Every structure is written in C-alpha cells, then in structure tokens.
Amino acid sequence: MLSTEDQEIIRKSLGREPTDVETACFENLWSEHCSYRSTRHLLKTLPTTGDAVLLGPGDDAAIVRYDEDLALAVGMESHNHPSYVDPHDGAATGVGGIVRDVLSMGARPVALMDPLYFGPLDREKNRYLLEHVIDGIGGYGNCIGVPVVRGDLVFDEGFNGNPLVNVVCVGIVHPDRYITARVKKPGSRLVLIGASTGRDGLGGASFASRDLSEDSEATDRPSVQIGDPFTEKLLIDAILEMAETGKILSCRDLGAAGLAGASSEMCSTFGGRLRADRVHLREPGMKPVEIMLAESQERMLIEVDPSDVPLMGKIAEKYDLGWSDIGEVIAEHRYIVEFNGKTVADIPLDLLVGGTPGCSWEKKSYNAVKPFTMPAGDLESLALKVLSFPEVASRQWVVEQYDHDVQIRTVTLAGDAAVLRLGNGGLALSCGCNPRHIYLSPYAGAANAVLENAANLACVGATPLCIVNCLNFASPVHPEIYWQLEQSVLGMGAMARTLGTPVVGGNVSLYNESDEMGTQIKPTPSIGMLGKCEVRHPARPSDGWVLALAGDTGDHFGGSVLDAVTGCGGAPPPQADPRLLLAIRDLMTRGRDIAVTDLSQGGLIAALSDLAPCADITLRGPLVKMLFAETYGRFLVACRDERALEGLAATRIGEIGGDSLILRSGSEKVVIEQDALTRARNSLSAILRH
Incomplete structure (x- = not known):
C-alpha cells in the first residue's frame, strides 16, 4: 500500500x-521491489564499470564482453515470498523470469545457478519447501533446455518461514548485437x-x-x-x-x-x-x-x-x-x-x-559474537557431525534433479566452480554466501562472500569477469537490519574493487521475515560470479598424491558449521587477504596433475572429505582449530609431483592413500573409517529420499 x-x-x-x-x-x-527506494544510494557505491562491461546495471540484464565474438548477458533475481506461499510455482516462475530478463537482451540463455536458503531440515515444512523448490527449478529449467550448473544450499533457523530462492541466468549474444x-x-x-x-x-x-x-x-x-x-x-x-x-x-x-x-x-x-x-x-x-x-x-x-x-x-x-x-x-x-x-x-x-521518494532509515550496530567454548565430544564425533551437516554433506540428490548436459556445453560440475565450453575457452560459474558469518560481521562477511566466489573460480584457473548479487535482508525499518544492509554493501564493494571485478547487476529483496515463525532472515547478500578460463577436465587425485595446505588458519569458529552443530561460538573470520588467489590461479593454469579446493563451510575436514577421503594427514596446531576453523583465503592442494608446489606458500600435510582418513597433530590422533565418512556425506540425500 x-x-x-x-x-x-x-x-x-x-x-x-x-x-x-x-x-x-x-x-x-x-514498491521496494521495483524502485529500490531504501537502497538506491547504497547501490551507487558499488563499482559497476570495467573494460569488459558493455552495459552495466539498469537494464533487464548486464552485458559483459567475453571475447571478440561473444558477450555474456547476466542477471540475478529473487523469488522468495512466492516460493514460501507456493514453492513449486514460486521457484519455477523465478527461473522463467530471470531467463526472460536475459532473453530480452537478444541473448540465448545457456546456464542457470540457484543459491538457496532454508530453515533446518528437522522441520517437516522446511523439507517440503526444499523438495518442491528443487522440483520447480528442475522442472522448469529442464523443460526449457537451460541447464542448472551450479548452486548453493544454506540451512539456518533464520530462514524458518522465509526461504530464499535466488536464481542467476547467463546468456550469450554477439557484442555488437544485443x-x-x-x-x-x-x-x-x-x-x-x-x-x-x-x-x-x-x-x-x-x-x-x-x-x-x-x-x-x-x-x-x-x-x-x-x-x-x-x-x-x-x-x-x-x-x-x-x-x-x-x-x-x-x-x-x-x-x-x-x-x-x-x-x-x-x-x-x-x-x-x-x-x-x-x-x-x-x-x-x-x-x-x-x-x-x-x-x-x-x-x-x-x-x-x-x-x-x-x-x-x-x-x-x-x-x-x-x-x-x-x-x-x-x-x-x-x-x-x-x-x-x-x-x-x-x-x-x-x-x-x-x-x-527515497527512504531513510535509522541504523544501529550490534555485537552478536559469543566467546568460544570448547565443544563437548571427541574429535571423531565432532568431525562426523560437521560432515553430516546439510551444507557440507553431498548434494547428489539435488544435482540429480537437474539436466546438466542439455546444450552440450557443460565441461564439469565437480569441484568449486562449474565450467562450460564457450567459444574457444571456458566460462566458470560460482554462487552463494555465508549468512552466519555475515550476521556476526556484516562488512567482513560480505567482503569474504565476494572473495570466496573468486576463490572458487581460482580453483579452476579462472579470472573473474563480473559479479551479480541479490541483497536479501529483513525489514530495513529495524535499525539493526539497516546497519547490516549498509555494511554488507560497503564490504561487497570494497572487495570487488580490490579484485578489480565490477558488480554489473542484481536485485534487492527486503522484508524477508515471518510473523508466523517470529523469525528474521540472517543478512544474505548472495553472490553470483562469472570467470574466464581454459577448458580442462578436473584432475582426479589418487594414491600417492601429495596434499598441501596454503594459507594461514586462525581461531575463527563464529558462524562456522562447528558452531551451527555445537553452539561453540567464537570469533567470525576477518576480511581475508586475496593475494593467494592469483598464485592458485597460476598453479591451475600451468599444471595438469593438480587439484585444488578452497576451504569454506566445514573447514579443512570438509575439504579433505571431498578431495582426499582416504589419506594420512599431519597438521601443526590443535586439531579442533586446524580441522574446523573457517578462516577464508585457504586452499587444499593435491598434486602428483610435489615440485608443482614450488613458488606457492603451502605446507605439505600428508599423502593420499589407505582405507581411512587419519588425522594427527602432536599427541592428538583421529581415525575416521571410510564407512562412517560415507554415511555422513550421504546424510542429506538420506533425509530427502525418505
């Protein structure tokens, strides 16, 4: 009204x-949805121009040059409220809308991404919402022949009663004919x-x-x-x-x-x-x-x-x-x-x-950081709890709902970013953010969300081209929410400038809170990022490959998966230094028998379960810190020949092989058998299949 x-x-x-x-x-x-009356002045602080940007924010989609013959049309939208009321049709029409935004530029839609945010799956309503949202996205995307190649899943109490359904679409058009x-x-x-x-x-x-x-x-x-x-x-x-x-x-x-x-x-x-x-x-x-x-x-x-x-x-x-x-x-x-x-x-x-007319809201900072308390339980049980958390567990059930091979451009979905074959090269895609980190530290958390997506691209050797975003927040009428919003936009802009990657478009979705559940969403400035790379299939690490850890690990447990499953509290990660990204990107472009994953949700234990589920690992520092901290800007590297690590500030931590995951540091030792690790990794699929 x-x-x-x-x-x-x-x-x-x-x-x-x-x-x-x-x-x-x-x-x-x-309305806020159409006019951005609460956020126009904040959006103007974002860097939106660059050598490759042919058309920035303001149209249905942005246009970014890929090469002399191809440009990318890219947009990002939300369909949050409709997806709560009617999850199948709400999510499906979200896909249809963003596809038409790209189509309106005269571009052929070639790929979709879907960062999604739900309440915990122990609630039947949240399971219902997740299953029907996935069905809506998959059903619509599969029918129109546009593959969903990347996504993200986050589960948190703040999304009870108000799930977030964000969708990115990428299309291709000639640079002179959009x-x-x-x-x-x-x-x-x-x-x-x-x-x-x-x-x-x-x-x-x-x-x-x-x-x-x-x-x-x-x-x-x-x-x-x-x-x-x-x-x-x-x-x-x-x-x-x-x-x-x-x-x-x-x-x-x-x-x-x-x-x-x-x-x-x-x-x-x-x-x-x-x-x-x-x-x-x-x-x-x-x-x-x-x-x-x-x-x-x-x-x-x-x-x-x-x-x-x-x-x-x-x-x-x-x-x-x-x-x-x-x-x-x-x-x-x-x-x-x-x-x-x-x-x-x-x-x-x-x-x-x-x-x-613009809107001006009061803002008020807060401090939600709790002191760290050592969680109860032995390290093996903590590791399995973290690996069973739906954000860390395998998403195979979700992946199976989507047709990834339509249009025959998909090179790989494995690893940290999807890669499509485009022209004479590859297009890398990544999306998502960590609302728990952003809630505890909006500026640094949003900056790290940008860095995290750039890190995902670096793991496939890609150089970032552009960013799109969807700013999902609760009501700006609340001073604490408006402070979250302002700080998140400023942090996002600062990291985008540091990386030299323009923010070319996006969407703002406010008033994401529920009277029914008495909840407000955590601040969720969801990111979509595109990058350019060579086409290469990911290496598959095998027995005898060396494992190394690049980047320093801090005592950063606040907002981590360990915090989510134990309530341990702790400090959130500070804004990370992006300099290591260039070294990782160079490493991936010069070697073939190399695989890299960045450390994000779940920390090192999650990265090991993906890249090296059977290995003998020796770490320097308390295992709780080394396995579960979620400091940004770190990478797990696997390579056939250790000489590939020359010039990279990385520490050898072990070797792939054996039939279990062995973790040591000083007198501490943990052995996670393969069966237990597999059950933990399959926990999300087990919940959804039943």
Whole structure:
C-alpha cells in the first residue's frame, strides 16, 4: 500500500485524485521491489564499470564482453515470498523470469545457478519447501533446455518461514548485437508477444515488498504466478528469431508489475500510449487494472517500426504464440493507458518511473559474537557431525534433479566452480554466501562472500569477469537490519574493487521475515560470479598424491558449521587477504596433475572429505582449530609431483592413500573409517529420499 506521504505527493503532482489504474501503477512501481527506494544510494557505491562491461546495471540484464565474438548477458533475481506461499510455482516462475530478463537482451540463455536458503531440515515444512523448490527449478529449467550448473544450499533457523530462492541466468549474444530495454523513437509500435494475460500474479511486486504473515499461504496465493515452461521454450525461440532479423528496437520482459511495469519503464526515454483493450486475454471480462498489473508469465514486449509489425506477428504465429499490437511510443513524456475509448491512466513518466521518494532509515550496530567454548565430544564425533551437516554433506540428490548436459556445453560440475565450453575457452560459474558469518560481521562477511566466489573460480584457473548479487535482508525499518544492509554493501564493494571485478547487476529483496515463525532472515547478500578460463577436465587425485595446505588458519569458529552443530561460538573470520588467489590461479593454469579446493563451510575436514577421503594427514596446531576453523583465503592442494608446489606458500600435510582418513597433530590422533565418512556425506540425500 502507498503511504500517506506517497499519496499526497501523487495527488499534488497530478492535481487530482488518481484513478484505480494509476493507483495500482504507483503501488507497484513505487514498491521496494521495483524502485529500490531504501537502497538506491547504497547501490551507487558499488563499482559497476570495467573494460569488459558493455552495459552495466539498469537494464533487464548486464552485458559483459567475453571475447571478440561473444558477450555474456547476466542477471540475478529473487523469488522468495512466492516460493514460501507456493514453492513449486514460486521457484519455477523465478527461473522463467530471470531467463526472460536475459532473453530480452537478444541473448540465448545457456546456464542457470540457484543459491538457496532454508530453515533446518528437522522441520517437516522446511523439507517440503526444499523438495518442491528443487522440483520447480528442475522442472522448469529442464523443460526449457537451460541447464542448472551450479548452486548453493544454506540451512539456518533464520530462514524458518522465509526461504530464499535466488536464481542467476547467463546468456550469450554477439557484442555488437544485443538489445536494450529503452524505446528508441516516437512512432514505433509496442507489440506484446507470448502467453495470454490472466489474473494470476496480481499485485506481485507489492506482495514481494512486505513481510510474510501467518495466513500468507492462503491470502497471498493469488499473488503467485503460474508458469508454463513449454510456452517459455517457444517464446525463447521466437524472440531469438525476431532478434536475428535486426528489427527489434527494444525489448523488455513482463515481470514485476506486469505490463504496467514493463511498458512504463521501457517508454521512459520518450513516452507511451497503450490500449489495454487490445491485449490478448486468457479470461473474459478482465478490468483494465487487472490487465495492466497481472504478472502472467511467458510474455515479452517489443518495440518495432510500424512496417515490421506483420513480420513479428508472423514469427509469433510460427511458434503458436499469441501477439497484440497494443500501443505506440509518443514524443510527449507521459504514460497513457486507454480502455474501450476511455483514458484510464495519464501519468507524467518522470513521476511514475523516476519520481519514487527515497527512504531513510535509522541504523544501529550490534555485537552478536559469543566467546568460544570448547565443544563437548571427541574429535571423531565432532568431525562426523560437521560432515553430516546439510551444507557440507553431498548434494547428489539435488544435482540429480537437474539436466546438466542439455546444450552440450557443460565441461564439469565437480569441484568449486562449474565450467562450460564457450567459444574457444571456458566460462566458470560460482554462487552463494555465508549468512552466519555475515550476521556476526556484516562488512567482513560480505567482503569474504565476494572473495570466496573468486576463490572458487581460482580453483579452476579462472579470472573473474563480473559479479551479480541479490541483497536479501529483513525489514530495513529495524535499525539493526539497516546497519547490516549498509555494511554488507560497503564490504561487497570494497572487495570487488580490490579484485578489480565490477558488480554489473542484481536485485534487492527486503522484508524477508515471518510473523508466523517470529523469525528474521540472517543478512544474505548472495553472490553470483562469472570467470574466464581454459577448458580442462578436473584432475582426479589418487594414491600417492601429495596434499598441501596454503594459507594461514586462525581461531575463527563464529558462524562456522562447528558452531551451527555445537553452539561453540567464537570469533567470525576477518576480511581475508586475496593475494593467494592469483598464485592458485597460476598453479591451475600451468599444471595438469593438480587439484585444488578452497576451504569454506566445514573447514579443512570438509575439504579433505571431498578431495582426499582416504589419506594420512599431519597438521601443526590443535586439531579442533586446524580441522574446523573457517578462516577464508585457504586452499587444499593435491598434486602428483610435489615440485608443482614450488613458488606457492603451502605446507605439505600428508599423502593420499589407505582405507581411512587419519588425522594427527602432536599427541592428538583421529581415525575416521571410510564407512562412517560415507554415511555422513550421504546424510542429506538420506533425509530427502525418505
């Protein structure tokens, strides 16, 4: 709903009471979800330019040069509230929306990533949400032929009642032939292409800008869109064929705020006049406000010369898609909507699209760090608890739900980053963040989230190209939440500048809290990162390979997996030094019999379970610290020939071989048998399969 102050600004600017259509337009276009009214000034602090950036934030997706013949279109979105109310359709339409954002740039979608955040799986509701979200993402992505190649899973009490579903899409387009979302000239026609408009998704943008209440599943279900991936596949093929003609002047996906949102933002460079009665409808008797604000899926709006309308219609019909010539670009800077010969909206575009008042919130720092307490239990039981934690355990059940090989570009999903074959090289992809660390130290935690993704890319020899993000937070009305938000954006920007990697786009999702559960999410500035590398299949370490640890380990247990399973507390990791990343990247580009993984959730014990489940390890320092601390900027290296480590500040810690994982330090010794380690690693799949 519009605030009293907002309503007064609108009345004063219009010089009259707004119509119901105008009011609905303002409610949605001025919502937090569409206008970023609480965060615009913070987003301006992020580095957004670079030599490879052809088009930065502000469009449906960013465009980043990959080589002379290929550019990447990349975007990131959230579909959090809809995925709580209806996890299958909420997640599926999240995929559909971000794919169309990339498609609107004239780019072919080639890959998806899905960082996901849920409450603990001991709650039946959280298991239900996870299973149906995964089913929605997999079902939609598989049907449209776009592979999900990377993801992240986080489980924490803060996400009870408010899961986060974030999705990244990457597409490819020629650097000189991408399309933008702003109209180019008065007199052009506006053509709506795709599925018919129904009443689904009404008020979706305003729904996404408020917290969830106890009755959300019932009352807010009409705000959740219903997707049809088969229509989306036809729409992808049709828009790409239209783009090949060179006749599309501009294009925009119909997402948040439906036709009103897409057309008003698209026409903001000039003006637009729309005929709502010309829109092809799914349901008879729809009112203008429903036609303009419905968020029915699989629809695109294009600008073309009047002489090219028949060609676009012919292509749409070839793919059995509906289409309507619904309006024109006008020279006057106004947004006009007509219905059956009557004007139902006439708004200055500068007011509707650019006139949203900003919000200023109080901020207040806090200190949630607890002193470290040595956890009870022997080291073997602690190690198995950590390895059984769903963030550390194998995600094979989730991976099996997705078709990774469609489009035949996927080189590898194993290791720290996915790699696709692209042109004459490889595209590396990574995503995610650690909300527990960020909660305890928002600035350093967000900076480390950027570094962690760059470290993942370094492990496959990739150089970062760009960052996208999704800023998921609770309500900024709370001073502590707004402080989290500000510090996280500043930390993210600082590390992006240090790495020389621009933040080219993203999304803000606020009000992620639940009255039903009495919870607020932990700060979750989720990251997506793309990098360029050589195409190489990952090495498979075998018996006799040397293991080495690069980077220093500190007493950093706060927000760790050990903390999550024992409540041990402790200091969170400080902002890490990224200098080791370049050495790891160089190591991976010059050798073949080398495998590297960075140390993140679960610490060294988790990295060993992945890279060297059977090995004899000798460490320097208390085993609790060396195995479970989550200091950033560290890497576990496996190599056939120890000479490969020359020039890398790494310490040999053991050798792969045997039938168990043996861990020693001084008089301390732990032996983890293979059967016990395997059971721990398969714990997530065991929960979900039953």
